[in-house]
Amino acid sequence: KQEVTQIPAALSVPEGENLVLNCSFTDSAIYNLQWFRQDPGKGLTSLLLIQSSQREQTSGRLNASLDKSSGRSTLYIAASQPGDSATYLCAVLSLVTSGSARQLTFGSGTQLTVLP
């Protein structure tokens, strides 16, 4: 059964810092890995998707890397801003254990606070 872990659970940094969020997963047989952002009381916003054949993806100040063999991904946020404060969720897409369909397995998230 796929399990996804995110460390740290919470992180507080001053504005302007570069930071790294970590995600690890137990089964390397994945289709892709997605990073989401969730603001309090809101839905999920997709930030980056890395296919299993890719090593990294970039969007603006965000860079996500994937090391499938070691079961790890990192989300790098450059020059953090107070508006980046949110919960960041990592999710991997893999086969459902008992079937042929695909399933997203989520980590519990990292709650990020960027202090002005």
Next chain:
Amino acid sequence: NAGVTQTPKFQVLKTGQSMTLQCAQDMNHEYMSWYRQDPGMGLRLIHYSVGAGITDQGEVPNGYNVSRSTTEDFPLRLLSAAPSQTSVYFCASSYEGQRTYEQYFGPGTRLTVT
């Protein structure tokens, strides 16, 4: 495109009541799924469907029913609501013909069972 839509946004039920959470997508996606999100537990898969007429159970299916009569709609039914079903429910969809299999999420339904 409206993307993935969910109704209602908020709902309060009494224990034992039944209700249906609606989910619709206008992207012609074959794959649709329901997740629940509880504090400290991330999102967990309840049920999923790979196409009209085909559904299957996820990680936490007990107490929920689904059906998929059309490609667009994937309603989630709570048969007899329990306080343990207080949660935020998200519906998602993806296009199976696209090799990225990117998942698109709806805005969620906040359900409280008293």
